[in-house]
Amino acid sequence: DTGVSQDPRHKITKRGQNVTFRCDPISEHNRLYWYRQTLGQGPEFLTYFQNEAQLEKSRLLSDRFSAERPKGSFSTLEIQRTEQGDSAMYLCASSSPGAGASSYEQYFGPGTRLTVT
Amino acid sequence: LAKTTQPISMDSYEGQEVNITCSHNNIATNDYITWYQQFPSQGPRFIIQGYKTKVTNEVASLFIPADRKSSTLSLPRVSLSDTAVYYCLVGESSGTYKYIFGTGTRLKVLA
Numbered sequence: 525d526t527g528v529s530q531d532p533r534h535k536i537t538k539r540g541q542n543v544t545f546r547c548d549p550i551s552e553h554n555r556l557y558w559y560r561q562t563l564g565q566g567p568e569f570l571t572y573f574q575n576e577a578q579l580e581k582s583r584l585l586s587d588r589f590s591a592e593r594p595k596g597s598f599s600t601l602e603i604q605r606t607e608q609g610d611s612a613m614y615l616c617a618s619s620s621p622g623a624g625a626s627s628y629e630q631y632f633g634p635g636t637r638l639t640v641t
Numbered sequence: 642l643a644k645t646t647q648p649i650s651m652d653s654y655e656g657q658e659v660n661i662t663c664s665h666n667n668i669a670t671n672d673y674i675t676w677y678q679q680f681p682s683q684g685p686r687f688i689i690q691g692y693k694t695k696v697t698n699e700v701a702s703l704f705i706p707a708d709r710k711s712s713t714l715s716l717p718r719v720s721l722s723d724t725a726v727y728y729c730l731v732g733e734s735s736g737t738y739k740y741i742f743g744t745g746t747r748l749k750v751l752a
Binding site: 528565567572580582615617629630631632634637 | 684745
């Protein structure tokens with residue numbers, strides 16, 4: 525078990541370009557979460573999946589953001605027409621089955637740092 | 642949407658016990674309270690999780706009162722390597738369900 529991995533670790537893009545990030549969860553975890561963290565702030569919840577189903581989306585996840593988890597394993601987060609305000613660390617986490625929708629021991633990856641110039 | 646609040650910063654000396662409190666008025670009935678440690682440019686690292694009363698593991702204790710509207714992370718005998726930002730994480734159900742991190746407490750351990 526190598527933990528949660530994210531790719532790329534760093535991404536620099538120009539405003540208006542599209543970017544896609546990948547997250548590979550811990551293999552036996554069926555829940556996967558995406559968060560965004562700006563400098564000096566705590567992580568902000570974006571969305572989460574249980575298997576391939578996207579169960580919740582934050583209002584932070586505008587129409588330019590889309591997340592998928594097509595086979596219930598890895599997930600991708602795409603940002604279209606990036607803006608400078610999208611510059612942040614994008615964190616992925618996964619968890620094993622828990623009761624209801626509890627925040628049951630989410631394990632985080634190292635994050636993808638996005639810089640939009 | 643209520644915020645989950647924590648003290649902004651704390652200083653401590655090596656070997657002391659540190660207690661960090663998180664206020665979470667809107668915690669969902671079935672949800673757990675989880676605490677994380679984060680170093681710069683890294684993802685949060687799991688410390689401890691609990692639902693009620695007291696939980697202890699090899700690195701920390703977590704105290705949760707009966708009303709569950711707050712929780713306290715206790716770090717016994719901190720060392721310089723415990724200098725980090727500490728976050729609580731709770732679920733919150735207010736229309737839709739989401740996960741809310743606390744505002745974070747920057748702990749500085751001094752020699």
